[in-house]
Amino acid sequence: MTTVLQQAADARVAAIDLAAATRTEKDRALELMADRLVERSADIVAANEVDVTNARASGVSESMIDRLTLTPARVEAMAQGLRELAALPDPVGDVVRGSTLANGLELRQVRVPFGVVGIIYEGRPNVTADAAGICLKSGNAALLRGSGSALSSNAAIVSVLRKAVADSRLPADTIQLLDATTRDSVKELMRARGLVDVLIPRGGASLIRTVVEESTVPVIETGVGNCHVYVDEHADLEKALAVTVNSKTQRLSTCNTAESLLVHAAIADRFLPLVLPALFEAGVTVHGDPQVVAYDSQVVPATEEDWGTEYLSADLAVAIVDSLDDALDHIRQYGTGHTEAIVSESVTATRRFTARVDAAAVMVNASTRFTDGGEFGFGAEIGISTQKLHARGPMGLPELTSTKYIVTGNGHIRR
Amino acid sequence: MTTVLQQAADARVAAIDLAAATRTEKDRALELMADRLVERSADIVAANEVDVTNARASGVSESMIDRLTLTPARVEAMAQGLRELAALPDPVGDVVRGSTLANGLELRQVRVPFGVVGIIYEGRPNVTADAAGICLKSGNAALLRGSGSALSSNAAIVSVLRKAVADSRLPADTIQLLDATTRDSVKELMRARGLVDVLIPRGGASLIRTVVEESTVPVIETGVGNCHVYVDEHADLEKALAVTVNSKTQRLSTCNTAESLLVHAAIADRFLPLVLPALFEAGVTVHGDPQVVAYDSQVVPATEEDWGTEYLSADLAVAIVDSLDDALDHIRQYGTGHTEAIVSESVTATRRFTARVDAAAVMVNASTRFTDGGEFGFGAEIGISTQKLHARGPMGLPELTSTKYIVTGNGHIRR
Structure with missing residues (x-):
């Protein structure tokens, strides 16, 4: 089993307990993640300096350098984002539809997490904390495939977040970082059907097209806007x-x-x-x-x-x-x-x-x-879907969930 | 342009008017489709006899012959199915969510049709009328890829349905039958991203697996049940x-x-x-x-x-x-x-x-x-989804729609 598939399998196991976690448990984890990011801010900024130095050495543009750079204020903003997530309502457990059927069966359609969500993204390392937080709040284990240019920053952030999750008694494997030094990790993620429930590519048009064309895992497209x-x-x-x-x-x-x-x-x-x-x-x-x-x-x-x-x-x-x-x-x-x-x-x-x-x-x-999750009042946004299946437009926390029918009877059989 | 892609392009054009059709217009078409099926019952049964004769000659099992066979009573049942669809509420236009934002913008999330739906199915020819009716009621143009064993039956049914749709002043290309003599039509359908909005394969595990693996068009999987x-x-x-x-x-x-x-x-x-x-x-x-x-x-x-x-x-x-x-x-x-x-x-x-x-x-x-759309009270069912994206469990009419945000202001700009 490759590393990515092993990580996906570990995420599946973590996702079982995470799906059953209460809002209180998840919010406690988010608050601890926020506190720890601030506490470990100096380490994260130091790790980020490695990435920035490498990027400068390879002649990256100043605007890209700016996107890559973390400062104590930017780390504080990441933490603030996690605290805001904690304050949002939990979509998991919402009853979307319910009725009592003619035969007395009680039908409820209830929001449940997807399970394991893969996110492929470029650019700013703050997306790492943001995506991890949105997935955790919606009860999903996150497999994060960030940019090769943010290797050291992402490793530092994920290490802090995983420790905080574990200390709050949720499974650390709820948040995992995939190898960003090779395109193979993207390929393996795209073929991990059965282990990964949904893939969200965030980035340029060519990345999105590749994922849409090659993935056997269902994809939510966050597309271009003309x-x-x-x-x-x-x-x-x-x-x-x-x-x-x-x-x-x-x-x-x-x-x-x-x-x-x-x-x-x-x-x-x-x-x-x-x-x-x-x-x-x-x-x-x-x-x-x-x-x-x-x-x-x-x-x-x-x-x-x-x-x-x-x-x-x-x-x-x-x-x-x-x-x-x-x-x-x-x-x-x-x-x-x-x-x-x-x-x-x-x-x-x-x-x-x-x-x-x-x-x-x-x-x-x-x-x-x-057209923006914040402007629409969704509180958090994982992207803007331009596809018609599942989610269309700004995607908030409910868009990161599926549903399950729970049908309760008293020995009911079908005639 | 291949025949399938041309049909898909024609469907896209038809879908524009169909999406704007009122419930009254769609229900009138469904009633006319039902009436015409009954009127033309003898022709449909005669066309079906060709398929049954061919199937017998190629040594198909009696249970398969039974599934393939149409009788006046079975044609009447198809018509009845269409009339029941006419009696169901129209999902299109439902306001799923709505609010007035702090700045006065009025936000509505409204159900809209997907546009063009491809359905790949095997077996009974009555699925042809059923799938065409469900797509029409939900405002979608249907590309129907039936079984090679039901060629003559499906051609007769679709011919009657298209005429009825045209006579009710909706676009005939709302319902189109794809070539079932070759697997190429399935392949082309799976690659028609941008022309076809969603594909629903109904059939055996191997058909579903092929479509899931190879389709670039988004798929709703109606899977196996262990x-x-x-x-x-x-x-x-x-x-x-x-x-x-x-x-x-x-x-x-x-x-x-x-x-x-x-x-x-x-x-x-x-x-x-x-x-x-x-x-x-x-x-x-x-x-x-x-x-x-x-x-x-x-x-x-x-x-x-x-x-x-x-x-x-x-x-x-x-x-x-x-x-x-x-x-x-x-x-x-x-x-x-x-x-x-x-x-x-x-x-x-x-x-x-x-x-x-x-x-x-x-x-x-x-x-x-x-676990059944009828038992759950959905009235119509296009299949039971075992995937988590978009629809999970029995899929009724709302599951054949997407949504669109309509935001109304008074010259509002973002600060």
Whole structure:
């Protein structure tokens, strides 16, 4: 048995006791994990310095270095995240549906943990504590496959967390770190069907595609966001301006950032002279279709590729559409099913848009940036699902659970 | 583009209008489908005779012939199934969750269809009408890949259904039959990610395993059932007897039929002399562990293989266990996560069993045979899921939907 499969088997055993743990027991573990991270902050920062030194030596960009770097304040923030998880309600045991059948059988559909959750992620080492905490609170054992660049940091964090879990009398194997020095650990994790219940890849499009294509373990896809703002002919121009600029510029590199603006032809003459200068002012490069180019010499002509691009930068593709249905067709062709927004005062238009757009979230007169577990009030978020199976949109704690039917009778038999 | 991919693309187009169809429109289509099946009953039965003749010529067993055969009464039953679907509530549009956020944004999580559902099935041609109806009611376009042995029957049924759908002003491509003369259509369906939203394989273990291993389209597994009845030391013997015999013999070849009986050692001396004669009387072959063999000369010694076998026949594996936890270990090792039953009067024992058994359904003092959409009151059932993602246990209409967040503001932007 390979190391990964052995770790998965150990996680399965740990998951049995964890699934039966009470909220009190789990919250005590989360609080202890938080306390210990703070206590051991100096050790964690020292371990992180090894990773940062290695990253610098291999010429990694300063923005990547910043993402990798831990400070006492960042460790404190990790701890605070765990304390916030402790304060959230426990999804496990929630009765989703229940009834008494005609024959007297008592039927309850109850939330239960998945069991073992594999998380593949890149970048910041704070995801390690975050993912471990979310899995623990939802009663799942976590197999964490972090970034090779954060080896030393992740090892230090997981070592502290495992000790805290064990000291709180829950199984240490609830949290395990997989080998990040080789791609083999990802491959083995993807084939561990029966040992691992669900895989969540968090990272770039190519990682997600590989996992989706090759995994026999069920996957929850946290996909890319090519999000659109559609400004309808019945839009309030002021709201349209605010929503467009905010959707594009409030933060550039997130999946819920708008990448395209579609403007109804009937309102283009009034809206484009408003929005284009505002976008330029905010430092945005506008890639426009031929009609949009005609409005302003600063507009760069858009190529076919622009419509399908998730820029994650200060770029915005802008097109004029002849109707709401043309906007829907455009979104259907180029959208990724993440977040689509309409700005309109027309009930008829917004009703048609919300009914016909196929996306995890549809915004009416609101910024695309609101698609977020925190903004939705979920308290914790493990990612934003762009698939339709199991979970769609921001995933909170309940999305990390399955259900089980418990049926109670008194010697009932079927006739 | 291959035929299957073209059909999938046509289904996607049809799915857009279908997703926006009202319950009234869908129910009218279902009623018309039912009426037309009855009107065209003679043609359907004639088409079926071709399949039956071919099956006879190739030496298929009489029980398979029976499953394949359509009669006017069976066509009427198919129609009746569609009418019952029309009478069920529409899951589409249900608000699963909703709130008004602190900033005034109105958040609603609404049920929406998946879009395009692929169903791969074997055996009875009545599944064709059943699956098409369930998909239509839940707003999904159906790609039906039936059995090669039912080619002519399925073509006749789908032709009638498509005409009825078109006449009711919904898109005919809502229902499409895939080529069942080649395995290539299954392969193409499994790789049609982006065109097909979910695949449901219904059939033998090897078909399901192939689809799970090879599909890049998300799969809902309707798996095998190696179901156990555990008779606890605190069992009421009469209830234990009734539940055991019913779980095993009420119907032999279903996935919720019990295949193993586990008896607590403390009660074996009283229970086995009761249950063994009753099982023999019902024609059951008992495969027992060495302790069970000692109780009756008719008991066949069980091999290791027996514990993991879904017999689907009049066979039952019987073991004596020393404790409830030993029963849980046995079930963990050999169970398939379908249905597990405990017979016990002890609250402590049933609480531990229901909390720790990892299965879609857990029965307390009730027959395993109750795990069924009809018995649970769901009205319609597309299968019983043994996976944990998205749907677990009997799948009714809501399990054929996803959700979408609709967020309404008044020019809201994120700060």
